Amino acid sequence: MKEKLSIVKIGGNVIEDQEALNAFLKHFSKLEGHKVLVHGGGKRATHIASRLGVESKMIDGRRITDADTLEVITMVYGGLVNKNIVAKLQALHVDAIGLTGADINSILSVKRPVKAIDYGFVGDVKKVNYKSINKLIKANFTPVFCAITHDKNGQLFNTNADTIASELAIGLSKLYTVELYYCFEKNGVLMSVDDDNSVIDYMDSGTYQVLKHDGVFHDGMLPKLENCYHAIEQGVSRVFIGNPTVISNKEQKFTTLFL
Amino acid sequence: MKEKLSIVKIGGNVIEDQEALNAFLKHFSKLEGHKVLVHGGGKRATHIASRLGVESKMIDGRRITDADTLEVITMVYGGLVNKNIVAKLQALHVDAIGLTGADINSILSVKRPVKAIDYGFVGDVKKVNYKSINKLIKANFTPVFCAITHDKNGQLFNTNADTIASELAIGLSKLYTVELYYCFEKNGVLMSVDDDNSVIDYMDSGTYQVLKHDGVFHDGMLPKLENCYHAIEQGVSRVFIGNPTVISNKEQKFTTLFL
Numbered sequence: 001m002k003e004k005l006s007i008v009k010i011g012g013n014v015i016e017d018q019e020a021l022n023a024f025l026k027h028f029s030k031l032e033g034h035k036v037l038v039h040g041g042g043k044r045a046t047h048i049a050s051r052l053g054v055e056s057k058m059i060d061g062r063r064i065t066d067a068d069t070l071e072v073i074t075m076v077y078g079g080l081v082n083k084n085i086v087a088k089l090q091a092l093h094v095d096a097i098g099l100t101g102a103d104i105n106s107i108l109s110v111k112r113p114v115k116a117i118d119y120g121f122v123g124d125v126k127k128v129n130y131k132s133i134n135k136l137i138k139a140n141f142t143p144v145f146c147a148i149t150h151d152k153n154g155q156l157f158n159t160n161a162d163t164i165a166s167e168l169a170i171g172l173s174k175l176y177t178v179e180l181y182y183c184f185e186k187n188g189v190l191m192s193v194d195d196d197n198s199v200i201d202y203m204d205s206g207t208y209q210v211l212k213h214d215g216v217f218h219d220g221m222l223p224k225l226e227n228c229y230h231a232i233e234q235g236v237s238r239v240f241i242g243n244p245t246v247i248s249n250k251e252q253k254f255t256t257l258f259l
Numbered sequence: 260m261k262e263k264l265s266i267v268k269i270g271g272n273v274i275e276d277q278e279a280l281n282a283f284l285k286h287f288s289k290l291e292g293h294k295v296l297v298h299g300g301g302k303r304a305t306h307i308a309s310r311l312g313v314e315s316k317m318i319d320g321r322r323i324t325d326a327d328t329l330e331v332i333t334m335v336y337g338g339l340v341n342k343n344i345v346a347k348l349q350a351l352h353v354d355a356i357g358l359t360g361a362d363i364n365s366i367l368s369v370k371r372p373v374k375a376i377d378y379g380f381v382g383d384v385k386k387v388n389y390k391s392i393n394k395l396i397k398a399n400f401t402p403v404f405c406a407i408t409h410d411k412n413g414q415l416f417n418t419n420a421d422t423i424a425s426e427l428a429i430g431l432s433k434l435y436t437v438e439l440y441y442c443f444e445k446n447g448v449l450m451s452v453d454d455d456n457s458v459i460d461y462m463d464s465g466t467y468q469v470l471k472h473d474g475v476f477h478d479g480m481l482p483k484l485e486n487c488y489h490a491i492e493q494g495v496s497r498v499f500i501g502n503p504t505v506i507s508n509k510e511q512k513f514t515t516l517f518l
Binding site: 048051052053071074075076077078079080082083084086087088090091095096097098099100102103104105132135136139141148150152153154155156 | 307310311312330333334335336337338339341342343345346347349350354355356357358359361362363364391394395398400407409411412413414415
C-alpha cells in the first residue's frame with residue numbers, strides 16, 4: 001500500500017492577495033501527510049515588468065517570454081513569491097523548501113518549438129525527476145515549486161504551473177497514492193459558467209467526454225480539465241478542483257475528478 | 260576521521276561579470292568531494308532597484324534595507340542570481356539546489372538591533388541548522404546559498420554573505436573537516452594594499468594579531484579576517500583567500516589562514 005501524497009496548485013489570484021495567501025497557507029499547513037505546493041506568479045510579474053520598463057507581450061492570452069521577461073519571471077516567481085511563501089510556511093511549522101525545476105534537476109523541459117507563434121523561453125515538460133524529489137519528501141521537507149523549469153544546459157524556462165502540478169503528480173504517483181488539488185477562485189467545475197452554484201460534484205472521464213462534446217466547458221476550463229484527466233489516466237488517484245479551503249474542509253462544494 | 264567539505268564564497272565582482280562567473284563555476288564544478296556555494300548579489304541589486312525607482316540607501320558603505328529594498332534583494336539574490344547559478348551548475352553536472360536561510364529553516368537570524376544606525380531588515384545569524392543542511396549534502400546535492408536568512412516568523416532578512424559562509428562553515432564543522440574559501444578580485448591578503456604581489460602565504464592567528472596591531476589591514480579586509488579567525492577558532496580547519504581559481508589550482512598565490 002503506497003503512502004498518500006497531496007500536491008496542491010494555487011493560482012495567481014490567491015498569490016496577489018496577501019490575506020487570501022495567508023489564509024490558504026494556514027489551510028495548507030494543516031493538510032496531513034506528505035505534500036507539495038505549486039504556485040504561479042500571475043499579475044505580480046506583469047506589474048514588476050512594467051515598473052522595469054519590460055513590455056509584457058501576450059498572444060491569445062498567453063505570455064510571450066523574451067529574455068527580459070524571463071529575467072522578471074525568475075526574479076518574481078523564483079525569488080519574491082517563492083521565498084516569501086517558504087518563509088510564511090516555516091512560520092506555520094511546515095519545513096518548506098523552494099524549488100525551480102533547475103534545483104536538483106527536478107523538472108526537465110524542452111523549449112517549445114516555434115510554429116505559428118514563437119513563445120520564446122517557454123518550456124514543455126519532458127521529465128520529472130521523481131526520485132530526486134522523493135529524497136526531499138523522505139527527509140520530511142515540503143517542496144514548494146514555482147513555474148520555472150530548465151533544459152540542463154543552463155537555460156531556464158517559463159512553464160505553465162498547471163502542467164507542472166500535473167506532471168509532478170504523474171511522476172510521484174509511481175511512489176505514492178497522489179491526490180492533486182487545483183485551487184482557484186471558483187468552488188469547482190461549473191455546469192453553467194454564470195452560475196456559481198452549479199458545481200459538478202463528481203465527474204469520471206466518461207462523463208467528462210460527454211459534457212465536453214456538449215460544449216459545457218469554456219475556453220479557460222478546458223485545458224485545465226484536459227491536464228487533469230491526462231494526470232488521472234497516467235496514475236494520479238484523484239483530482240480535486242475548488243477554492244483554496246477545499247484542501248482542509250471537505251464539507252463545502254468542490255469537484256472530484258476520477259477515472 | 261571526518262569527511263572533507265568545501266564551502267566557497269564568491270563576491271559581487273564575480274557575479275556581475277558573466278564570463279568570470281562561468282569560469283568560476285567551471286572551477287567549482289571540478290572541486291572534488293562535498294561542497295557548498297555561497298554568493299552575494301552585489302551591484303546587480305542596486306541596478307535593478309534603481310530601474311524600479313527604489314532608492315539604495317547606504318551609510319558608511321553598508322546598505323540600509325527598507326521593505327522595498329528587501330523585495331528587490333529577494334528577487335535578485337534569491338531569484339535571478341541564485342537560480343541562474345543553479346541552472347549553470349546543473350549544466351556542469353553539479354546537482355545544485357538553491358537556498359535562502361528560510362528554506363528547510365537552514366539559517367535563523369534576528370533582526371539587527373537599532374543602535375546609532377537602523378539597518379532595517381538586516382539579520383544577524385543566530386543559528387545554522389546544520390543537521391537539515393546535511394540531509395541535502397548526504398543526498399549528494401550541492402547547496403547554493405544566497406545572502407538571505409529569516410526569523411522563523413515569516414520575515415526574510417538581508418544578511419552579509421561573508422558571515423553566512425563562516426557560520427555555515429562553523430555549523431558544518433561539527434560533521435565535516437571544513438575548508439572555507441573566500442574568492443574575490445585579489446590574489447590573497449596583502450601586506451601592502453597597493454602591491455598586488457605582496458600576498459601573505461600563511462598566517463596563523465598569532466601572526467594575525469601582531470599584524471592587525473601594526474595596522475597592516477585596511478577597513479575592507481579587517482571584518483573579513485575577523486570573520487575568518489572567528490570561524491577557525493570555532494572549528495573550521497582552514498580558510499583560503501584568493502581569486503576564484505584558487506579552488507582548483509593551488510599552484511598560484513593565495514593566503515591560507517589557520518589557528
